[in-house]
Amino acid sequence: MSDATLDTLAAPVPWWRSRTMQRFVGNRLAMLGLVLITALTLACFVGPWFLPFDEFYIDLRARFAPPMTGAHIFGTDPLGRDLAARLFHAGQVSLLVGFAAMLMSTVLGTVVGVVAGYRGGWLGAVLMRIVDAFLSFPSIFLLLVLAALVRPSPLMITIIIAVTSWMEVARLVEAETRTLRDQEFVMAARMLGLPAARIMFRELLPNVVGVVIVAATLTVARAILLEAYISYLGYGIQQPLPSWGNMLNSAQQYLADAPWLAVVPGVAITLAVTAFNFIGNGLRDALDVRSDMVGA
Amino acid sequence: MDEVLLSVRDLTIALPAKMDRAHAVEGVSLDLMRGEILCIIGESGSGKSVTASAVMGLLPPTLQVTRGQALFGGRDLLALPESERRALRGRSVSMIFQDPLSALNPLMTVGAQVDEVLWAHGWGDRAKRAAKVQALLAEVGLPDPPLIARQYPFRLSGGQRQRVMIAIALALDPDLLIADEPTTALDVTTQAQILELIRTIQRRKGMSVMFITHDFGVVADIADRVVVMEKGLVVETGAAAAVLTDPQAPYTKRLIAAVPRLRAAGDSGTGTGGALILKVEGLHKTYESRSGFLGRKRVVRAVQDVGFELRRSRTLGVVGESGSGKSTMGRVLMKLIEADGGRILLDGQDILPMDERAFRPLRPRIQMVFQDPFASLNPRQSVGTSLIVGPVAQGMPRAQARAKAAEILRQVGLDPTAYERFPHEFSGGQRQRIGIARALMFEPEVLIADEAVSALDVSIQAQILDLLKRVQREHDLAMIFITHDLRVASQVCDEILVMHQGRVVESGPPARLFHAPVEDYTRRLVAAIPGRGARDAA
Numbered sequence: 001m002s003d004a005t006l007d008t009l010a011a012p013v014p015w016w017r018s019r020t021m022q023r024f025v026g027n028r029l030a031m032l033g034l035v036l037i038t039a040l041t042l043a044c045f046v047g048p049w050f051l052p053f054d055e056f057y058i059d060l061r062a063r064f065a066p067p068m069t070g071a072h073i074f075g076t077d078p079l080g081r082d083l084a085a086r087l088f089h090a091g092q093v094s095l096l097v098g099f100a101a102m103l104m105s106t107v108l109g110t111v112v113g114v115v116a117g118y119r120g121g122w123l124g125a126v127l128m129r130i131v132d133a134f135l136s137f138p139s140i141f142l143l144l145v146l147a148a149l150v151r152p153s154p155l156m157i158t159i160i161i162a163v164t165s166w167m168e169v170a171r172l173v174e175a176e177t178r179t180l181r182d183q184e185f186v187m188a189a190r191m192l193g194l195p196a197a198r199i200m201f202r203e204l205l206p207n208v209v210g211v212v213i214v215a216a217t218l219t220v221a222r223a224i225l226l227e228a229y230i231s232y233l234g235y236g237i238q239q240p241l242p243s244w245g246n247m248l249n250s251a252q253q254y255l256a257d258a259p260w261l262a263v264v265p266g267v268a269i270t271l272a273v274t275a276f277n278f279i280g281n282g283l284r285d286a287l288d289v290r291s292d293m294v295g296a
Numbered sequence: 297m298d299e300v301l302l303s304v305r306d307l308t309i310a311l312p313a314k315m316d317r318a319h320a321v322e323g324v325s326l327d328l329m330r331g332e333i334l335c336i337i338g339e340s341g342s343g344k345s346v347t348a349s350a351v352m353g354l355l356p357p358t359l360q361v362t363r364g365q366a367l368f369g370g371r372d373l374l375a376l377p378e379s380e381r382r383a384l385r386g387r388s389v390s391m392i393f394q395d396p397l398s399a400l401n402p403l404m405t406v407g408a409q410v411d412e413v414l415w416a417h418g419w420g421d422r423a424k425r426a427a428k429v430q431a432l433l434a435e436v437g438l439p440d441p442p443l444i445a446r447q448y449p450f451r452l453s454g455g456q457r458q459r460v461m462i463a464i465a466l467a468l469d470p471d472l473l474i475a476d477e478p479t480t481a482l483d484v485t486t487q488a489q490i491l492e493l494i495r496t497i498q499r500r501k502g503m504s505v506m507f508i509t510h511d512f513g514v515v516a517d518i519a520d521r522v523v524v525m526e527k528g529l530v531v532e533t534g535a536a537a538a539v540l541t542d543p544q545a546p547y548t549k550r551l552i553a554a555v556p557r558l559r560a561a562g563d564s565g566t567g568t569g570g571a572l573i574l575k576v577e578g579l580h581k582t583y584e585s586r587s588g589f590l591g592r593k594r595v596v597r598a599v600q601d602v603g604f605e606l607r608r609s610r611t612l613g614v615v616g617e618s619g620s621g622k623s624t625m626g627r628v629l630m631k632l633i634e635a636d637g638g639r640i641l642l643d644g645q646d647i648l649p650m651d652e653r654a655f656r657p658l659r660p661r662i663q664m665v666f667q668d669p670f671a672s673l674n675p676r677q678s679v680g681t682s683l684i685v686g687p688v689a690q691g692m693p694r695a696q697a698r699a700k701a702a703e704i705l706r707q708v709g710l711d712p713t714a715y716e717r718f719p720h721e722f723s724g725g726q727r728q729r730i731g732i733a734r735a736l737m738f739e740p741e742v743l744i745a746d747e748a749v750s751a752l753d754v755s756i757q758a759q760i761l762d763l764l765k766r767v768q769r770e771h772d773l774a775m776i777f778i779t780h781d782l783r784v785a786s787q788v789c790d791e792i793l794v795m796h797q798g799r800v801v802e803s804g805p806p807a808r809l810f811h812a813p814v815e816d817y818t819r820r821l822v823a824a825i826p827g828r829g830a831r832d833a834a
Contacts, residue, residue: 183671183672184666184667184668184671184672185671185672185673185674185675187627187632187664187666187672188664188666188672188673188682188731188734189674189685190632191630191632191659191663191664191686191735192659192685192686192689192690192734192738193655193656193657193659193660193686193689193690194685194686194689195689198685198689202685203674203677206674206676206677207674207675207676
């Protein structure tokens with residue numbers, strides 16, 4: 001009688017050497033995205049220490065200075081405030097709003113998705129119809145109405161963005177949970193008599209983390225874009241607190257004379273959004289185990 | 297007849313770096329005569345399928361042929377340019393696969409798919425091809441070919457799909473048919489029909505067949521000669537009858553010894569068991585599904601009026617083909633699925649009407665071992681967590697649960713270090729041991745094993761069956777053993793229920809059931825057991 005040790009062992013692999021990580025690191029666009037985001041974040045949060053001006057300092061002799069005028073590397077605005085300092089502080093606000101909105105919408109979406117997917121039945125149906133209802137509003141419209149009704153503060157803007165972007169996470173997680181629900185390990189958890197909450201959040205949740213991470217990354221990009229959008233329209237972050245969106249708003253009237261006022265924050269938004277999208281797509285491809293299956 | 301059709305010489309295929317061995321197959325040599333059926337048998341990882349794929353030129357790009365030849369009609373298939381190989385595929389060499397559903401295009405009618413092969417090789421005009429399609433479908437024993445030709449694959453049963461695959465493979469009268477586990481995904485009665493079909497057509501056409509299988513029963517039924525492979529090497533070659541009755545290689549001996557056998561007619565098993573622990577009466581479960589909101593209602597009676605009694609230390613087998621309701625019944629007994637009617641008396645107490653909250657304290661008394669050792673353990677949890685999470689949720693102190701887990705791991709033949717590790721670090725057989733350990737953590741009185749050994753290689757299967765028998769003895773367990781494999785059921789069960797379309801059609805001790813079946817359906821099942829004729833004669 002041979003022992004169980006006869007069975008061949010699959011060698012354990014630490015996560016940083018896993019196929020998923022190899023695929024992610026091998027994805028050039030995703031790596032580029034990661035570098036860009038790191039650079040942007042560092043610039044926004046550390047950069048201001050190295051600038052000779054703060055974002056409120058008014059240099060009256062250097063109003064409308066174009067980029068590379070003296071110490072003003074990105075130039076100045078109509079009041080003579082340093083554009084680089086304002087851009088970095090605006091970036092802090094925009095990135096923080098983006099991240100916070102992503103956290104809120106991901107948590108909300110995941111909880112709704114897991115509960116709806118695991119419970120199914122009438123509760124699942126009601127939850128998913130609520131998701132459908134939210135999805136059927138044009139989100140920009142909803143965003144503007146909400147923003148017009150409440151006093152815009154960074155927290156309020158974050159909540160409003162989160163409220164309009166949790167539905168996709170919920171749908172993805174619900175679908176994933178529903179397929180996992182019928183797997184035998186979930187049956188086994190029920191057989192052991194585990195409470196439903198534990199099955200949902202300790203057994204199922206770790207298995208849907210992959211989908212959640214991908215959705216979350218793409219949500220950050222979307223949230224940054226939405227913040228820029230409503231701030232540009234004047235319902236978002238209010239001056240004098242800068243954000244990339246309201247910088248665009250105030251640049252509008254000087255577009256012909258001082259185009260750098262629009263170009264600089266515009267490029268920052270584009271870089272941030274593109275970078276997050278690259279990372280998100282890279283993660284999605286890396287987590288897709290099907291890309292591992294080469295032939296039979 | 298002794299003309300060699302295909303001669304594989306010293307075939308060696310490298311595995312990508314960092315695998316557990318350097319070669320998928322190494323130095324494989326075999327001859328396939330004209331007009332014979334050659335079975336290549338081996339367990340998973342033996343390289344039997346890789347050999348077949350290499351001959352077909354269908355190796356995945358990660359695998360490279362490093363050495364060897366496959367001579368077919370004087371030409372080396374491995375050295376041919378892809379264009380010539382493609383011309384040969386389908387025309388001279390064809391292949392059928394294990395899963396006919398994934399091998400057929402879901403969006404094309406089966407008629408169009410048979411036609412496509414003919415078209416691709418420039419066979420005849422449209423009208424001639426249409427007639428040939430009908431003829432082929434008739435040849436593989438499909439009823440009403442004109443109707444079948446217009447169906448999409450999902451409309452057909454597994455056996456019918458495999459017949460369509462065979463029709464496609466035979467379309468251009470190949471000299472060589474490679475069959476890669478073509479009956480593994482099929483029910484036992486369907487398997488018997490497909491084996492019969494392959495044998496008949498092979499004889500009629502004088503074709504050669506290379507038949508890949510893991511089942512010695514199938515070998516006994518169909519093979520002229522057999523090649524036994526282990527870990528990429530050929531360990532034995534010979535006439536089927538000789539290898540089956542007088543195996544030479546130690547590996548072949550072990551493999552044949554591990555094949556479960558029907559119990560002898562007089563063997564009535566042991567004892568009558570202990571106290572009555574589970575009594576089931578008039579159990580019913582009906583599935584209703586609606587296609588869409590206003591769609592028509594479909595009703596499936598999965599379990600109808602099932603009843604039985606089970607005593608401690610006894611094993612009740614539940615056998616049946618897919619769709620017979622045997623797995624549904626197991627899950628209903630576990631209250632993983634709600635029943636519609638009947639009584640389930642666990643130690644005299646009816647658990648059927650209880651809600652989850654009321655039943656939870658009773659769950660430790662009835663536990664289950666699942667089919668799929670890969671899906672039944674949470675991939676994100678360490679083995680230890682999987683083992684203790686149940687008892688801890690039921691109120692056992694953590695330290696005590698840990699100690700218990702270490703003890704149970706030892707009992708199921710695993711090293712205590714398994715506790716800290718994750719499921720993907722274990723093989724299928726080891727995972728099934730973990731699954732059994734999890735069920736034993738509670739010291740249950742009833743253990744339900746749902747196809748617990750079906751996904752395992754035959755030698756591992758024998759080990760797990762031994763383990764189940766041992767824990768049954770040590771823990772005085774009452775066991776319900778659900779399986780589609782009548783040979784396994786006959787070995788481990790004291791009493792067997794035969795289920796068909798949700799009903800128990802016959803029950804009794806295995807010795808009687810398999811040697812003197814009363815019902816027609818049972819008789820058909822028993823007749824379809826692969827390798828039965830050969831072994832009865834032996």
